[in-house]
Amino acid sequence: MVKICLAGEGGQGMTYMQTLEKMSGVEVVSLAGGLEKDTAEFAEQWNIPHHSLDLAECVDQPDVEAVILTSPSQVHVEQAELVLSKGKHLMLEIPMALDLAGSEQLVDLEKKCGLTCMVAHTRRYSPMYREIHRRLRAGELQLHHILFQTYFFRRVNINRFGKPRTWVDDLLWHHACHSVDLIYWLLDDPDMDAWGQTGPDHPELGIPMDITIGMRSDKAGCIVTGALSFNHHGPIDVSTKFIGEETTLTVNSSKSEMRDPEGELVMTDAPGEAFLNQCREFVAAIEAGRKPATSFADCLPAMKLLDRIQTAIDAGYR
Numbered sequence: 001m002v003k004i005c006l007a008g009e010g011g012q013g014m015t016y017m018q019t020l021e022k023m024s025g026v027e028v029v030s031l032a033g034g035l036e037k038d039t040a041e042f043a044e045q046w047n048i049p050h051h052s053l054d055l056a057e058c059v060d061q062p063d064v065e066a067v068i069l070t071s072p073s074q075v076h077v078e079q080a081e082l083v084l085s086k087g088k089h090l091m092l093e094i095p096m097a098l099d100l101a102g103s104e105q106l107v108d109l110e111k112k113c114g115l116t117c118m119v120a121h122t123r124r125y126s127p128m129y130r131e132i133h134r135r136l137r138a139g140e141l142q143l144h145h146i147l148f149q150t151y152f153f154r155r156v157n158i159n160r161f162g163k164p165r166t167w168v169d170d171l172l173w174h175h176a177c178h179s180v181d182l183i184y185w186l187l188d189d190p191d192m193d194a195w196g197q198t199g200p201d202h203p204e205l206g207i208p209m210d211i212t213i214g215m216r217s218d219k220a221g222c223i224v225t226g227a228l229s230f231n232h233h234g235p236i237d238v239s240t241k242f243i244g245e246e247t248t249l250t251v252n253s254s255k256s257e258m259r260d261p262e263g264e265l266v267m268t269d270a271p272g273e274a275f276l277n278q279c280r281e282f283v284a285a286i287e288a289g290r291k292p293a294t295s296f297a298d299c300l301p302a303m304k305l306l307d308r309i310q311t312a313i314d315a316g317y318r
Helices: 011-020 036-045 055-059 073-085 100-113 127-138 171-187 273-288 296-314
Strands: 002-007 026-032 050-052 066-069 089-093 117-120 143-151 193-198 210-217 222-229 237-244 248-252 257-259 265-268
Touching (some): 011 026, 011 273, 026 036, 050 055, 066 073, 066 273, 089 273, 100 117, 117 273, 143 171, 171 193, 171 222
C-alpha cells in the first residue's frame, strides 16, 4: 500500500482523488491545503483522515511515502524542495516552475535525491496522443504542421468552482506548457526554434490574456502554430490538429476524441483514462525503484522551449 499526501484542495486535487479512488494499493492519508474551510470540507468529502495548512506536518504523517503536489504554480519549487528534503517521492503538477532556473533547480535535486520525481504531463498518458506518437515512430505519419489552441474565458480570477483564487494562473508557463511538452515529446527535438508574442496585460490580473506561439523543427520537417486566450467567449476549447502527408488528425482534448479529415471518429479516451495511466505510472515507478516516464529531467527540454518563447516575448514581440 502506497500512502500518499495530497497537496491542494482545488480542482486538480479533486481530479486526483477521483482517479486515485479507482486504484488499488494506494491510500491518501493526509491533505495539505491552502484555505482552512475548503481544506476541511475536502478532507471530509474524501474521507482523508488528516489535514492541515502546514505542508511539512502533512508530509511527516506516519507512513507517508509519496506526495502529489497540485498547489499553485508559484509555490511548486519551494514545496517540491521541502517534499524531497524529507525523502518522499513526488509527482508535481505542471508547470515544474514558472521559469527555467527553477526547473533546472528541481532537476538538480532529482539527480541528488534518488527518489521518484515525476511531472504530471498528462497528455503523454492519453491513448489518443500515444497513437500519434506510435504512428510517428513507425513512419506511418509524416507531419508538416501542428496547430494547437487553448481557449478559456478568465477575465475574473476564479477557479472552476466559481470561487475566488488566491493566485493568478499563467497562460504561457502553465497552459502552453501542456502543448509545448507534447510537441517536444512527439517530435523528439529539444533544439526546435521557438518564439511568441502576447497581447496586452490584463489591467487587474497583470498577465497577458492572449498569446501566439511559433515553433519549427528542421529535424522533423514540421512547423508549429499555437494560439491561447483567456478572452475566449464560450466553453473551454483545447484541441490539436496534426496535418500530415498521409492524413490530418484532430485531437479534441475537451471532448476526448480524435477525428479524421472527414470528421469521422478515429478513437476516444475513456473518461479520466490519461489521469489514471499517469497515476499508475507514478505508483509503478515507486514500487520498481525506477525513473518515471515523465521525470523532471525528461521534461526539462520543454521548459527550455518555454524559456525561448518567453525570451522572444520579453524582447518585444508583443
